[in-house]
Amino acid sequence: MEYGKVLRFHRVKQGLTQNQLADGIISPAYLSKIENDQTVPAIEVLELLYERLGLDLHDSSYNHPSKEKLKEWYETIVFKRKEEAEMLKEELSHQKDTLNNHHLYIFFELFRIRHLLLENKVEKAYEAWKDIKQHEDTFDDEMKYYFHLSSGLLEYYRGNFDESFQQLMEAKNYSSPAGIEKWEISDLYYHLSLSASQAHHVSASVFYADQALEIYKSQYDLAKSADCHIILGISYSRLKNYTKSLENYNLAKKIASQTKDNQQLKLVYINIAVLESRIENHDSAILNYKKSLNYVFESKSTYDYQEYLNIVHGLIIEHYRLDDKSGCLEWIEKGLSEVEKTASESHYLHFKVYYNLLKELPETLPFIEETVLPYFQKKKDHVYVIRYSKFLADLFERQRMYKRSSEYLRLAMQLLNKHSHLGGIML
Numbered sequence: 001m002e003y004g005k006v007l008r009f010h011r012v013k014q015g016l017t018q019n020q021l022a023d024g025i026i027s028p029a030y031l032s033k034i035e036n037d038q039t040v041p042a043i044e045v046l047e048l049l050y051e052r053l054g055l056d057l058h059d060s061s062y063n064h065p066s067k068e069k070l071k072e073w074y075e076t077i078v079f080k081r082k083e084e085a086e087m088l089k090e091e092l093s094h095q096k097d098t099l100n101n102h103h104l105y106i107f108f109e110l111f112r113i114r115h116l117l118l119e120n121k122v123e124k125a126y127e128a129w130k131d132i133k134q135h136e137d138t139f140d141d142e143m144k145y146y147f148h149l150s151s152g153l154l155e156y157y158r159g160n161f162d163e164s165f166q167q168l169m170e171a172k173n174y175s176s177p178a179g180i181e182k183w184e185i186s187d188l189y190y191h192l193s194l195s196a197s198q199a200h201h202v203s204a205s206v207f208y209a210d211q212a213l214e215i216y217k218s219q220y221d222l223a224k225s226a227d228c229h230i231i232l233g234i235s236y237s238r239l240k241n242y243t244k245s246l247e248n249y250n251l252a253k254k255i256a257s258q259t260k261d262n263q264q265l266k267l268v269y270i271n272i273a274v275l276e277s278r279i280e281n282h283d284s285a286i287l288n289y290k291k292s293l294n295y296v297f298e299s300k301s302t303y304d305y306q307e308y309l310n311i312v313h314g315l316i317i318e319h320y321r322l323d324d325k326s327g328c329l330e331w332i333e334k335g336l337s338e339v340e341k342t343a344s345e346s347h348y349l350h351f352k353v354y355y356n357l358l359k360e361l362p363e364t365l366p367f368i369e370e371t372v373l374p375y376f377q378k379k380k381d382h383v384y385v386i387r388y389s390k391f392l393a394d395l396f397e398r399q400r401m402y403k404r405s406s407e408y409l410r411l412a413m414q415l416l417n418k419h420s421h422l423g424g425i426m427l
Contacts, residue, residue, distance in 0.1 A: 003046055003057075005138035006102040008035040010053045012134060013105075025049060066095060066104050074111045077118055078187055085115060103143075106135065110146040114153060122157045129154055145174035153191065161199035168192045186215035190224065193231050205235045226255040226264050230271060237275050245275055266295035266307070273314060282318045289314050309335060309347040316354050325358055332358075346384075349375060353388070365395045386412045 011021050022031040025048045026041070033039045034049075043057075050057040073088040092108060109132045116125035129150060139147060152167035168191055175185060189212035196205035213228035229252035236245035249272050256264035269292035276285040289311050296308045312335040319328035335351045349372050356364040368388050376384040389412040396405035 004035040004037040007049055009102045009135050009138045070107050077115050089115060106143050110150050113150040117153055117157055125154055141174050142178040145171050145178040145180060156195050161195050164195040165199050168195055186212050197231055197235055202235050202238050222255050222259050226252040230267055233271055242279055262295040266292045282322050285318045305342045309344055313350050320354055329358060368392055382415050386415045
């Protein structure tokens with residue numbers, strides 16, 4: 001057992017200095033060596049140090065019954081069995097062993113980060129992550145696996161997709177030494193594919209989605225198989241392999257119809273709409289966006305309203321590209337009537353741009369140049385920086401201001417060259 005790491009963990013947790021813990025037992029320098037596993041002290045010394053910290057020297061959690069209960073809790077979190085996960089969390093948090101035993105406490109806190117993310121409590125998850133990070137130098141390989149996995153998931157929820165991918169790759173490095181089970185490896189590969197896709201590492205996304213899909217199929221996990229097919233559909237669409245993309249979307253749709261998973265059906269229809277739009281089948285894009293609307297307001301959550309506004313935005317764009325002014329205005333009005341429920345500034349700006357363009361209002365150009373474009377530049381949302389730069393180029397060209405037009409066209413082209421795989425709706 002790594003006595004030094006346990007001592008350091010509980011000393012830091014209890015807010016004691018090395019001087020305070022060592023006082024009257026050993027020198028602080030010798031305690032430092034013990035904590036860093038540079039020496040093996042006499043059993044009598046360990047007993048005195050453990051006693052001062054209120055610990056039992058002979059307790060171990062490696063095969064502790066509570067460790068099995070923790071893993072049971074983690075499984076309910078991964079498989080999103082929310083009610084069961086909450087019950088197990090309450091049970092574990094009231095067990096003395098969970099709070100006082102070094103190994104159990106570390107695992108409890110690492111699993112709690114993922115539980116908080118499941119509940120969409122991202123800031124609380126970040127606070128828990130910061131608390132546990134101070135004990136990082138006491139982690140064994142299994143703890144390091146879950147720490148990097150939790151870090152990767154947290155970064156994903158915070159929108160830092162490159163960092164998410166890097167942290168998940170670190171977790172992968174510890175998966176073999178830690179002896180991680182196969183069902184957990186599939187979960188890791190799935191999140192690697194998801195973060196890679198969001199970070200526009202398309203080849204990596206395809207590779208890990210395929211790896212995850214192979215395991216999910218062997219476990220007859222239909223829901224996760226469908227999720228992988230959706231990611232593969234998005235990735236192949238970005239690679240402009242539209243046949244392969246549509247093939248994966250249809251496989252996901254078939255599974256989701258069988259399992260009656262409305263969330264997946266919604267995502268399939270949205271992503272097929274995006275694909276059809278990219279190949280300029282605008283009528284088909286509109287049809288699929290409308291199909292996705294049948295599955296939006298399942299929980300009446302803020303997330304549902306955000307998704308509704310995303311779909312409305314897609315419908316506005318497709319009607320605009322078809323030069324269907326009345327259809328475009330109809331969806332703009334619907335969008336503006338709902339936008340207040342989410343206080344979504346980005347959607348408000350999108351809808352007002354198209355409203356102003358269709359109404360040919362004189363304030364359209366300064367509105368895009370002074371308000372809309374800077375907003376999306378600040379957010380580093382390159383898709384919309386490109387789109388609205390092209391709008392500005394067209395508007396300045398109509399006014400025969402060719403120099404200004406070329407400036408915005410150049411900006412759009414530079415970003416297009418730099419971010420060649422932009423596009424696609426993600427899970």
